[in-house]
Amino acid sequence: MTALALLFALAAPLTYNCHRAATPINIDGQLNDPAWRRAPWTSYFIDIEGSKKPRPRHKTRVKMMWDDNFFYVAAQMEEPHVWATLTAHDSVIFRDNDFEVFIDPDGDTDNYFEFEINALNTGWDLFLPKPYRKGGKADNSWEVPGLKTAIHVDGTLNNPADKDRGWSVEIAFPWSAFTYRDAKHARPNPGGAWRVNFSRVQWRTRIVEGRYEKLPGLQEDNWVWTPQHAINMHIPEHWGYVKFQ
Numbered sequence: 735m736t737a738l739a740l741l742f743a744l745a746a747p748l749t750y751n752c753h754r755a756a757t758p759i760n761i762d763g764q765l766n767d768p769a770w771r772r773a774p775w776t777s778y779f780i781d782i783e784g785s786k787k788p789r790p791r792h793k794t795r796v797k798m799m800w801d802d803n804f805f806y807v808a809a810q811m812e813e814p815h816v817w818a819t820l821t822a823h824d825s826v827i828f829r830d831n832d833f834e835v836f837i838d839p840d841g842d843t844d845n846y847f848e849f850e851i852n853a854l855n856t857g858w859d860l861f862l863p864k865p866y867r868k869g870g871k872a873d874n875s876w877e878v879p880g881l882k883t884a885i886h887v888d889g890t891l892n893n894p895a896d897k898d899r900g901w902s903v904e905i906a907f908p909w910s911a912f913t914y915r916d917a918k919h920a921r922p923n924p925g926g927a928w929r930v931n932f933s934r935v936q937w938r939t940r941i942v943e944g945r946y947e948k949l950p951g952l953q954e955d956n957w958v959w960t961p962q963h964a965i966n967m968h969i970p971e972h973w974g975y976v977k978f979q
Contacts (some may be wrong), residue, residue, distance in 0.1 A: 745784065745961065745963070747929075747960045747972055747973060747974045747975060748776070748777070748959060748960040748974040748975075749927075749974060749975045749976075749977060750774075750776055750798060750930075750974060750975070750976050750977070751774070751977050751979050752773075752798045752799060752800055752976050752977060752978050752979060753772050753773055753799055753800075753979050754799070754800055754801060754924075754978075754979060755769040755772075755799040755800065755801045755806065756769060756772075757769050758801065758803075758804075759799065759804075759806050759904070759906065761882040761883065761884045761904045761905070761906050762884045762886070762904065763884035763885045763886030763902055763903060763904050764886045764902065764904075765797070765808050765810065765886075765902055765904065769799060770797055770799070770808060772799075773797040773798060773799050773808075774797070775795045775796070775797055775810075776795050776796045776797070776932075776959050777795070777959070778790075778793050778794060778795050779793075779794040779795065779932070779934060779957040779958055779959055780957065780958065780961060781955075781956070781957060781958075781961070782933070782956035782957065782958045782961060782962050782964070782965055782966075782967070783961065783962070783963060783964065783965060784961040784963050785961070790934075790936075790955065790957040791936070791955075792811065792812040792813055792814075792900070792936070793810075793811075793812045794809065794810070794811045794812070794934045794957055795809070795810055796808065796809045796810075796932055796959060798930075798976060800922070800978055802921075803906075803908060803909065804882075804906040804907060804908055804909070805837075805906070805907040805909065806904070806905070806906050806907075807835055807903075807904070807905045807907070807932075808902065808903065808904050808905075809833050809902060809903040809932065809934075810900065810902045811833065811900050811901055811902065811903075811934060812899070812900040813831070813898060813899075813900045813901055814897050814898055814899075815894060815897070815898060815939065815946065816831075816853050816887050816889055816890075816891050816892075816898045816900070816901050817830070817831065817853065817891065817892050817894075817939070817946045818830045818831065818852040818853040818854040818856070818891065818892070819854075820852055820854065820856050821854055821856055822856065823856065823857060823858070824857075824858050824859070824860075824874055825856060825858060826858065827850035827851065827852050827856060827857070827858040828850060828935040828954070830852040830853070830854075830935075830937075831852065831853065831934075831935060831936050831937055832850050832851060832852045832934070832935045833850070833851055833852075833903050833932070833933075833934055834848065834849065834850045834851075834932065834933040834934070834935065834967070835847075835848070835849045835850075835905065835907075835930070835932055836848050836930065836931045836932070836933070836967060836970070836973060837849075837907075837912070837928060837929070837930050838928065838929040838930075838970045838973060839912050839922070839928050839929075840928075841927070841928065841929040841970075843864075843865065843929075843970040843971055844862075844863060844864045844865075844868075844870075844970075845861075845862075845863055845864075845915060846861075846862050846929075846970055847859070847860075847861055847862075847876070847911070847912065847914075848860050848861075848862065848872075848967075849878070849905070849907075851883060851885070851903060851905070853885055853887060853891055853901050854885070854891070855883055855884065855885045857881070857883060858874075859874075859876055859877060859878050859881075860872045860873060860874050860876055861873040861875075861876035861914060861915070862968070863915075865968040865969065865970065866968050867966075867968065867969075870968075876914055878907065878908065878911040879908070879910070879911075880908040880910065880911070881905070881906070881907060881908065881911065882904075882905070882906040883903070883904065883905050883906075884903075884904050885901060885902070885903055886901065886902045886904075887900075887901045888900050888901065888902070889901075892945075892946070894941040894944060894945065894946055895944075909921035922978045923978070924978055924979070925977070925978065925979075926977070926978055927975045927976060927977045927978070928975075928976050928978075929970055929973040929974070929975065929976075930973055930974055930975075930976045931958060931959055931960055931962075931967065931970075931972070931973035931974055932958060932959045933956055933957070933958050933967050934956075934957045934958070935954050935955070935956060936954060936955040936956075936957060937949075937952075937954050937955075938952050938955075959974055960972065960973065960974040
């Protein structure tokens with residue numbers, strides 16, 4: 735068995751039953767719409783390499799729903815010091831703390847989508863014809879007309895003088911976004927499943943002269959819904975299954 739095949743055999747990806755929203759969800763970042771009450775939380779995120787690694791310092795969990803127009807994603811993240819710096823669309827968002835969504839509609843591990851967002855509601859959307867390890871190159875020309883995103887900070891953004899409770903994200907992906915290069919995946923069939931995963935990038939920081947500064951010499955932490963068994967989000971074979979009820 736090759737090393738990569740061994741990784742694939744380590745653990746089955748997680749599954750989430752995604753319910754249909756009875757009413758449209760207002761995207762304001764606060765996760766208080768009545769529709770969300772029917773949506774279960776995922777398990778709390780673990781380290782990208784799996785449960786044998788230390789438990790993440792801060793809790794992260796996600797809910798999902800869908801309707802005729804959108805795939806809805808909501809994330810809740812504990813964070814004692816919420817900060818962000820990047821404001822330009824399509825910046826390399828993981829240079830800040832961020833939340834990331836990966837979607838492969840047909841589950842063939844090619845032609846998948848990635849979206850990253852920070853606490854300033856700055857987004858980066860990109861398309862991968864195939865994973866980087868197969869020679870894939872990111873296509874930053876993919877954009878999402880009709881995308882809705884919002885952030886809510888439970889505390890104060892970019893203020894080291896106090897302690898925050900966390901931040902939450904709401905995202906509404908229009909189904910039309912996923913027709914890029916493949917019109918047949920405009921939306922899932924009820925009872926069908928898409929391959930999906932989520933990542934939270936978290937940097938260790940210190941406070942220097944009243945501002946946040948990354949600790950030098952340390953790599954970021956990567957916390958995920960279903961483990962990749964490697965420090966690499968671009969192994970779609972390890973993403974979870976979202977079943978549309």
